[in-house]
Amino acid sequence: MTQVLTRPLTGSGVLGNATVPACLITGSLAGTSDELLSVDLEIEAGKLARIAPAGTLAGAGNRFDLDGGMVLPTLVDLHTHLDKGQIWPRKPNPDGSFMGALEAVGDDREANWSADDVWARMEFSLKSAFAHGTSAIRTHLDSVPPQETISWPLFEEIRQEWKGRIDLQAVCLFGIDRLLTDETYLEPVADRVAAAGGVMGAVTYMVDDLDRHLESVFRAAMKRGLDLDFHVDETLDPSAVTLRHIAETSLRLGYKGKIVCGHCCSLSMHEDVDVDRTLDLLAEAEVAVVTLPMCNMYLQDRMAGRTPRRRGVTLLHEMRARGIRVAVASDNTRDPFYAYGDLDLIEVYTQATRILQLDHPIDDWIRSVTTTPAALMGVEHGSLSLGGAADLILLRARNWNELLSRPAGPRDVVRGGYSIDRTLPDYRELDHLMQKGQVQS
Structure with a gap:
């Protein structure tokens, strides 16, 4: 090297x-x-x-x-999925679609995500990030029962092991549609997050009674003094407006913690008047946004035999012009949601500059992988x-x-x-976790 x-x-x-x-x-x-x-x-x-x-x-x-x-x-990665990382060789996305990713990860989680498996893959990813120059990471942890009983205790152990090298935070991850049939899920998982010093989160969709379920997540966070971090509108469907509902819920409840919303892809499909309305609410509610351009371009607007025409990234320029804090992050690495990546924020910043046209002028966009995510995480890095x-x-x-x-x-x-020694871990270190005959190009 x-x-x-x-x-x-x-x-x-x-x-x-x-x-x-x-x-x-x-x-x-x-x-x-x-x-x-x-x-x-x-x-x-x-x-x-x-x-x-x-x-x-x-x-x-x-x-x-x-x-x-x-x-x-050293850099700060605000949105990752360390628990999913590196599973591509044994469980690739069958067609590169969002639904293909959901199903593949669900199958792999059920079959393989033991403590030893998750630990080895997280350790591999952290070694990569450390070698590239990252010193703080926030990771979302799949918290669908019974996985939360494995991943959260493991995360607390690995956070202690990596103390002094990479500061780690974790966010619980579950689909908000779960609350349609199991409202009792929320309190125990919020307690687990609070005990680990984590961040409350969910994936938001346009479900029935969305505002009521969002309010439940907010109140669970408020009761425990937790920040919030949502996966939001990861679709190009213009009818997806949960971002706006999140800002409205925050204002209605008088929430005082930090809110980060990731993806927000559908906003790029809205009419200008609707965009302005949403951005005004985000600015008023002090909601920050993190875009994941590499993953979103991999998944969004993918149709077999057709060249993609829409980038699937959110409106960073317009947000920053409103004073909304914005960040760029790695998201998934070598899993069905994104087949590539190595938790290298220099690569992520470079690709974001090209994809989102963060140039002419370059300005201070480097803050999107340094001071801005550091402030949102509350860490002294960047x-x-x-x-x-x-x-x-x-x-x-x-x-x-x-x-x-x-x-x-x-x-x-x-x-x-x-x-430091910048030697990257060899992919062969994970061969014992991958099923023979399943390695894909």
Whole structure:
């Protein structure tokens, strides 16, 4: 794996002639938009001690010349599915459709998701994310009985094991249509989420009595002081408007926690007047939105023998213009919902830029994988903060164009001032979990 540094960083030193985004610096050098600064970064005892104009910090013999290479803080992945990840070889999506994904995952969960299976796959994914430079992840956990009795205790153990490397949060995941027939489900699962310090969530559809069931989820969260994170309108059906109902429910109940809504694909199919109405409500209710462009483009508008014509991503530009907080995240990796991916947020940010046209200007969209998801998770990652841990990604690329043109280019990751081993786990590590003869291309 090509590296940036010629020798490892071991706790202290000066990263000279670095290029950093001003919008990610806290303090006197902070800036906005797409401004890039040429600086020296001094690291002492694993902390970011000083940021000064390039060429002004000597480094006392421990200086690394980055030759203009960019330095980013480690990144924050707001929406993933670690429990589903890596099952593609044994359970691929039969036709690439959303329903094909639902059925394939359901079958695999029932047949294979033991504690040992989920642990091994989550561990593999976390090793990948760590090597790429991610330091905080929120994962949704399928919480349909009896899986919640396996995945939640396991998550708490793996969160402790990974403490200091990746900060982990979990969200319960179930279809809100479950409450149509089993309203007793909600309280026990909310208790489990609260005990694990998690986030309350659900997949929302246009079901009968939607507002009543949304209110039940909100009240379960309010009773326990939990934030909310929903899967919302993951369809191109223009009649899907649960996003609007979520904002209205929040305002009606006076909910004070953080709300994140993921996907929100159907909004791209609405008439302008309806879009404006929904965005006004989101802004008023302070609902944040995370888009998952790689997964949504994989699933949405897929018809056999027909070229897809609609991107299936939500209206990030319009949201940000309203002051709505927006983020970009990985979503699924190597499972029936998305066949590819490696929890590499540099790749995700690059693809989002191309898919959503987050350029002309580049502006401060890098916040969508750094400071914005960090604030929504309530974690201290994603910024260059004096006195904070020197958790950094060092790139050979010198500007946005070079990075976005070659996202797989040379990269080092520094955690607590120390260079890490960026060796990625080998897929063969999971072979013992995959059924023989089921490997697909």
